[in-house]
Amino acid sequence: MADSAGARNPERIEIALAGNPNAGKTTLFNRLTGANQHVGNYPGVTVEKKEGLCSFDGVTVSVVDLPGTYSLTAYSEEEVVARDYLVRNRPQAVVNIVDASNLERNLYLTCQLLELGLPVVLALNMIDVARDRGIEVNVEKLGRILGVRVVPLVARRGEGVREVLAAAVAEARDPSPPRSRPVSYGDDLDRAILNLAGLVEEKGILAGTYPPAWLAMKLLEGDKRVHEQVRDAVRDAAVLETIEQAVSSLAAHLSATLDSTPEAVIADHRYGFVRSVVRQGVMVRLSDEDRIYASDRIDRVVTHRVAGPVIMLAILFALYQFTFTWSEAPVAWLGAGFDWLAETAGDLLPDGHLRSLLVSGIIRGVGGVFGFVPIIMFMFFGIAILEDSGYLARVAFMMDRVFRTFGLHGSSVMSFIISGGIAGGCAVPGVLATRTLRSPRERMATLLTTPFMNCGAKMPVLALLISAFFTTGKARMMLFLTMISWAGALLVARLLRSTILKGLPTPFVMELPPYRVPTLRGLLLHTWERTRDYLRKAGSVILAASILIWATMTFPSLPAAEKMAFAEKRQAVMAAAGIGDAAQEALPAAVREEIARINAEEGEAALEYSIAGRVGRALERLSRLSGFDWRTNIALMGGVAAKEIIISTLGTAYSLGELNAGEDQPLAEALKNSPGWNRVSAFSLILFVMFYSPCLATVACIIRESGSWRWGAFAMGFNTLFAFLLSCLVYQAGMFLGLG
Amino acid sequence: MSARKILLRNMARDQAGTVSAVKVGGDLGLRIREMGIVPGARIKVQGRAPLYDPVAVKVMGAVVSLRNNEADYIEVEVEDG
Incomplete structure (x- = not known):
């Protein structure tokens, strides 16, 4: 019955893309779905949800791009979102993009996907980079050991994209359930998991949501979210008591015998599993592991003690120059366009409140927003270059020591720069850029102080006052004001972090991705997404606000x-x-x-x-x-x-x-x-x-x-x-x- | 060739070794581990930020940065050259 229905109706398959940040997930997503994308938010969180459609072999494939994560713990919003999506929606295939040049670290996530019993397809990306680095991966062997389909891929050049899609569709159509790979976490844990899973299965705790063994493992691991869910789902106090007992006795045992914690033992064994897979001849290293790659050589210069900061200033200055020089003409065109519109409307309408509302309220207000679009687009384009090339992570790396002193994070620098840290940005995208920050406190402190930067709209006011009252060079005065805004922002951040946003700093453990030449396609997409965000959010508010302001200035x-x-x-x-x-x-x-x-x-x-x-x-x-x-x-x-x-x-x-x-x-x-x-x-x-x-x-x-x-x-x-x-x-x- | 254990903070630039212990649990411990810094992994100090903190290390083919006070939890077995 189901089969014949499937033959009549167009078949629709849902797949999800999962993978580490910088593994090329977004590139593959764009290659698969092209312009056919929809960006939204996961309910209740600020994590972006990207969906897109493509077709293969007469099948409509709906692709969801999960946030890039290293793991499926409850460490960050992104990880929780990715995990919940996979568990609740049970996509018919999970395409796990894996960076072949960094196979071991990437397979750590794969290991967790397999633990969940998901239908995984491995997309082995950047095999060209791996080959350049003297790493040969035996695709066929990797697939056999893991029991999944493995497809080599060079997403940047679009090589292997159709094959990945074909494998995903084949996996989705495959009637046999995915082979779950039991990973051994050592005797103590294996036994504890087995016992607890027995209880979970017997009591039917969250049955149908999580596999019992996985739930047991997460409980033992001390996963906060899973513990919450279990507490909500289980009414029987005695059962909860038994679970807590099992968790704490294992923790005590591991602490006494290994001086370690369950989550650490589990993580170490996952890597043990990954290593055992890799060592079975899956990966052959043809060159010395310590070989210095081009990316490392760039880092030697770019993060050098003396040259590093100098280069950073030069690059930021170039970004500033680029943005303002190139956007000058389009800003003028737009300005002229809105002036013409205001004039025409003014000529056509009779003198009165309606004309005044339309010309002074609406056209001027909306013009104010649109007038800045070229500057913002160029700014975003420049920042996308810094981001996609991997340089921005180095800026965070170099600036972290300074920012930490003020209770912020190295990554805060990005928000400050976008908001006008080198004069002339916009706080709207700056505020949106705080999404990259993981700690809620550092994020809030950045969010609240980033509007202190001299955004493009404050600039004309400052310029007017400088030219009217100060004989000192305008550029020098502007530089001085930029420094004041930074000092103010940092000091207020310090104040906030030691009062209402008190708390320990978040870890700075992050990856510095290898330098890459950004693709134009990626840059344009980045630019467009951010500009659209700005227009959507700023546009609606400014329209309403300009009408309100117009009214208070007109009446009575x-x-x-x-x-x-x-x-x-x-x-x-x-x-x-x-x-x-x-x-x-x-x-x-x-x-x-x-x-x-x-x-x-x-x-x-x-x-x-x-x-x-x-x-x-x-x-x-x-x-x-x-x-x-x-x-x-x-x-x-x-x-x-x-x-x-x-x-x-x-x-x-x-x-x-x-x-x-x-x-x-x-x-x-x-x-x-x-x-x-x-x-x-x-x-x-x-x-x-x-x-x-x-x-x-x-x-x-x-x-x-x-x-x-x-x-x-x-x-x-x-x-x-x-x-x-x-x-x-x-x-x-x-x-x-x-x-x- | 004798091996000795030192903290990651005290390693010199370009010095390499094998992680012997990660002595921290919780979020930080998990985060360090998921980036591939686990016992048995080969690690090499790639460089340091201009103010000597954070430190960048190469592990499993990727460059990972962490602050010195986070590196204090990581014990590395280095070979004396």
Whole structure:
């Protein structure tokens, strides 16, 4: 019955890809599914879930790319996700990608897949690299010893991809159950497992979810998650008692006899098994094991005590140059495009709230997000090169000692750089990049301090204030500010890690992958995925926020009497020039200027009258301590929605009409000539802008990544308070010393 | 040729040996083991970060980095040359 149904309906097979990080899993996944991918999240966690479809021999194959893991313990979210997926969904074939040049370490995971009794197909990747290194793998023998299908593969070049798919489909169609390979963990453990598995089977504990022997092994290993599951599933206290008894008596016995723990003994025996497999002639090493490979030679230079940091700075600087030089033109095109759109909409619609909402609220707000897309894309592309080539892991390696001092992790460096650590990134992807960090505490500390970096949206504000008030070179001042942002971020991280995020550092045990030339395909995919993340998250929030901000700056509108007064002024100007009010297009330049000035004045008055204006005024008493007047306050409030808004709002508040990016020269002049402004208040504002509340898009990402809105609220409140205290201190000290 | 046991922290660059014990359990112990640093594995110090910490070692064909205070749990049998 089932067979004939299968013949009529198109057959569908589900396979999963599992393997160590850097084994080429993603490359194979992309080769298999091409553009036919869907990226989502596993429920409740931030681990990405990638699915894709491909077809083979008339069969639709659904491929799930599991997160790269070294093991199936409960050490990290990724491992738990991979394990749960394999256990719950029981894919019809598990393609285990194995790096042939690093066979022993990779087979450790294979061993655990086999323990679970999964239908494993080994994809022996990078056999070309292995061969170059003088490692010959006997494919046929490996398959025979492990009892699985083994397919040689060079995923980068697409060689063997069809064969892997064929083997997976064959495995899925194979009616005989996968041969489970019992690995011996030594007499003590084997006996304990056998006894406990007997109990598990007898009581039917989690039957159908886990194989009894595997469950017993995990219980003895002290796997936290499995213990939780068993506690939830077993109602009988006596049974739980027996299990706990078995676990603790084995632990005590191993501690007394071997001075070791069950999990250590199990791990050591797994490697013993792997070694025994490899030594049966599966792998032949034709060259000296200590041979120095090209990758090692690069490391000698690139992580050298002196040359290493110098090269790192040079590379980061090159990334910065690349991003900003190459994105200049597309940013300008996009800017021009949005200006044109705003103008067209402005011309087509009648004067009123609708036009104002569309032009000032929506187009400007969305334009603010899209305007940055080229910069972000180039930045991501550059970072993808560093990441895919293996260099980023070296940066983490070199920086760890410094970052650890501040309670962070070497890998935090990546988030800081993306967020603007070399000036001009974006905190949204920076926050998303904290996913690579394993420890929750270091991750939170990075998450909360990474918005302190000078992102691309803060840059124009800083540049404006520098050019208006400081004669020192702009580049030198920018470098100085970048250093301040790093110092601030690191010190605050230290503060957080010794107060609300107290805890021991996470292990830094990580692999430094061999250097590889990245594939263009991989780079483009990486870039696209991250950009899409940015657009999706930032786009929706910024749209809502810009409408909200627009509303607070528009309502309530000026009372009719005041509006009338401005209208009368305009008419007076026209009348003086002897022009009737209908003939607008023929206005002489002097009159047009005069009218624009009156319009701008009206804009300022309207802004002051609006909710935002009133709040800005109300806050003035407090903000005076830092040297900010109500105009600055409104701009800063707008900046919470998106830092891009700061300059345009300042423009309105200073009666300059709405300013487009790059047209801020009049604003610089206006600020310079305003009585409330001087070098001290400008520097105070620079500091405030650098450190105060992250923009709403970033806050939304912080909430998402931390799993709680409280952290988002904390970031807004704490950062603003920190920035205020800092700018207060600087302003008061500067004024006291007479530097203004 | 005499063999002696020293801690990984005290190994010099390019010095090689065989792991004789990993004296830590828990998450760190598991993590160290799953990266291939298990008794019997050949290990070679590949280099150190500019501030002398962390250390990079070659084990089972891969380069693995760990901090000095983590390397303190790893005992290596080295051959005196």
